Amino acid sequence: MPLALLALAAGGFGIGLTEFVIAGLLPEVATDLAVDEATAGWLISGYALSVAVGAILVTAAVSRLPRKRVLLGLMVLFVAGNLICAVAPSYDVMMAGRVVAALCHGAFFGIGSVVAAGLVAPERKAAAIATMFAGLTAANVLGVPLGTLLGQQLGWRSAFWAITVIGVVAMVAIAALVPARRADAHQPLPLRQELGAFRSSQVWLSLVVTVLGYGGMFGAFTYIAYTLTGVSGFSSGAVPWLLILFGVGLVAGNTLGGRAADRSVPRTLLVAMSLLVVVMAVFSVGAGSQPLTVVALVLMGGLGFATVPALQMRVLQHAGDAPTMASAANIAAFNVGNGFGAWIGGVTITAGLGYASPLWAGALVTTAGLAVLIVAEALLSRRPAAPVDEPVLVGSAA
Numbered sequence: 130m131p132l133a134l135l136a137l138a139a140g141g142f143g144i145g146l147t148e149f150v151i152a153g154l155l156p157e158v159a160t161d162l163a164v165d166e167a168t169a170g171w172l173i174s175g176y177a178l179s180v181a182v183g184a185i186l187v188t189a190a191v192s193r194l195p196r197k198r199v200l201l202g203l204m205v206l207f208v209a210g211n212l213i214c215a216v217a218p219s220y221d222v223m224m225a226g227r228v229v230a231a232l233c234h235g236a237f238f239g240i241g242s243v244v245a246a247g248l249v250a251p252e253r254k255a256a257a258i259a260t261m262f263a264g265l266t267a268a269n270v271l272g273v274p275l276g277t278l279l280g281q282q283l284g285w286r287s288a289f290w291a292i293t294v295i296g297v298v299a300m301v302a303i304a305a306l307v308p309a310r311r312a313d314a315h316q317p318l319p320l321r322q323e324l325g326a327f328r329s330s331q332v333w334l335s336l337v338v339t340v341l342g343y344g345g346m347f348g349a350f351t352y353i354a355y356t357l358t359g360v361s362g363f364s365s366g367a368v369p370w371l372l373i374l375f376g377v378g379l380v381a382g383n384t385l386g387g388r389a390a391d392r393s394v395p396r397t398l399l400v401a402m403s404l405l406v407v408v409m410a411v412f413s414v415g416a417g418s419q420p421l422t423v424v425a426l427v428l429m430g431g432l433g434f435a436t437v438p439a440l441q442m443r444v445l446q447h448a449g450d451a452p453t454m455a456s457a458a459n460i461a462a463f464n465v466g467n468g469f470g471a472w473i474g475g476v477t478i479t480a481g482l483g484y485a486s487p488l489w490a491g492a493l494v495t496t497a498g499l500a501v502l503i504v505a506e507a508l509l510s511r512r513p514a515a516p517v518d519e520p521v522l523v524g525s526a527a
Contacts, residue, residue, distance in 0.1 A: 131248045134257055136302035137241050138264035140204060143295040144237060145268025147211060147230050148176060150276035150288055157285040162220040175224055176231045177468055181461040184235020188457035191236065196244050197309045203233040203240075204300035208293055215289035235464070238262075239457030242441050244307065252391055254445075259387025259438040266383050266434060270376030274369055326455040331447035334505040339440045339462040340469060341498030342402050346433035348470025349409055349491030350375070352478060353426070359484040360416040371426060378430030386435030390442050395506050397439040402499045405432040406492045413488035437463075470494060 151158065151172055159169035191199045210230025217223035238261070245261045246254040280288035326332055357363045357371055382401075389397040412425035441459055448455035473494060474487030 131257075131306075133248055133303075133307040134245055134260040136299065136306040137200075137245055137261040138267075139295070139299040139302050140200070140207075140237060140241065141261055141264025142268050142272060143264075143292055143299050144207065144234050145265040146272045146276055146288075146292050146295065147207070148180075148234065149269060150272065150280070150292070151176075151227075154277060154280045154285040154288060157280060158223070161285065162217075162223060164220050168220070172224060172227050174468070176227045176234075177464050179228045179231035180234040181464045181468075183232035184239055184457045184461035184464070185454075187232055187236040188239055188454055191240075192453055195309060196240055197303070197307050199240055200237065200244065200303050200307065201300060203237045204296055204303060206230070206233040207237070208296040208300065211289050211293045211296060215286050215293060235457055235460040238265075239460045240453060242445070242456045242460075243452050246445065248308075255390035255394070255438045255442045256387040258441050259383050259390075262383055262434075262437055262441075263380065266376065266379040269379055270373060274373060277369070324451075324454060326448035326451040327458075329447050329449065331505060331509065332444055332455050332458075334501060334508075335440070335444040335447060336458060336462045338398070338443070338498050338502045338505065339459055340466040341494055341501060342398070342405075342436055342466075343433065343440065343463055343498075344466025344468075344470035345409070345491040345493070345495030345498065346405060346429060346470070347467045347491075348472075348474040348494060349412075349429065349488045350433075351467075351471040352474050352484065352487045355478070355484040356416055356488065357422065361419055361422040362417070363419065363422075371423070374423065375426050375430040378427040378432075379434040382431030382433065382435035383437060385431075387438040389435070390439035394439045394442050394446065395502075398436060398443065398502055399499070399506075401432050401435040401439070402495055402502065405429065405436070406495050406499065408432060409488050409492035409495065413485045413492065416485045416488065 155169045155172070158172065159165065162169070187203075191202070207230055210226050210228070210233070213226030213229060214223055217226055241261050242258050245257040249257045276288045276291065279291060280286075353372075353375070354365075354368050357368055358365055363371065386397060386401060389401075408425055408428045412422070412429065415421040415425070440463075441456065444455050444459040445452050470491060473490050477486035477490045478484065480486075
């Protein structure tokens with residue numbers, strides 16, 4: 130495995146921390162900045178919205194620049210955003226820091242996916258993308274609990290100081306380990322040519338599959354603490370440990386999903402999404418059983434993240450020779466899915482359907498994504514045979 134992939138994973142780790150660690154520190158942040166809980170929650174929602182917008186706009190702005198330089202510039206933006214958060218004297222400044230940090234998120238993973246795939250042989254591209262995303266999963270398993278503990282013990286600002294340092298380390302690693310020549314194995318294209326990827330109906334179908342397929346799982350996860358305490362009967366003190374188990378599932382699913390996608394992207398998505406629907410449906414009716422809840426939590430995380438490398442590979446495969454904007458758009462789609470899934474889950478709870486309702490709602494949303502995937506694959510089967518599993522767009526190991 131190229132060391133450059135570890136450098137990209139380090140960047141993903143820091144970005145994952147920035148996105149998720151604040152959830153465990155919202156009470157402290159709200160108290161210190163003198164805002165109510167709902168207002169503090171916008172620090173999460175605002176970040177997600179900025180990721181979706183930045184994934185498209187920032188990537189478009191840097192589409193002609195050398196990719197290694199772009200990745201380094203994005204890490205500078207990341208460090209600056211978290212530094213602003215660490216010293217923020219007010220809520221408005223804190224929000225500004227969150228927006229600055231979020232603007233690098235989508236472009237980093239979008240461009241990083243292209244770079245990662247270009248560092249390895251064609252049959253290892255999905256595994257390379259999974260390695261980069263492993264930083265994001267590690268942030269959930271280890272970084273978020275440790276970051277929350279650090280923030281609770283030394284003040285919430287200490288967590289953002291730590292993330293700032295991690296960003297500097299990742300930036301140095303990328304500068305030292307990512308080869309500029311391999312990062313630009315295919316020269317960046319003019320923006321007009323990059324946008325040409327969106328003439329493909331399969332690219333649009335891939336984005337819809339991402340929004341629905343991943344969004345269903347994330348919507349169920351958004352309210353999982355309420356499910357665990359209000360339905361399964363766990364104490365609030367047990368929730369962090371249960372979330373670590375969920376994170377273990379993420380890591381395993383990401384790794385195995387990457388390997389499976391290198392063999393067949395369509396089969397990986399069909400199997401993982403079908404099983405994910407079954408797991409969420411069973412979980413929704415059996416959440417009162419603690420043993421079943423533990424097993425279902427791990428499987429939900431594993432199957433949900435098993436789709437990530439394959440979803441990213443699918444959009445790359447159908448983007449032709451213009452991968453960068455399509456890749457970034459899929460990162461935006463992940464975040465749109467996050468917001469959509471969370472909204473659906475919130476609607477079911479507000480309607481009085483109980484704390485297990487986001488699980489079956491998530492199963493329905495993912496089922497819709499599975500239906501779109503089946504339609505997309507059926508449309509492909511009607512075409513003359515084409516080498517869609519040999520994308521030339523992301524470089525090669527040669």
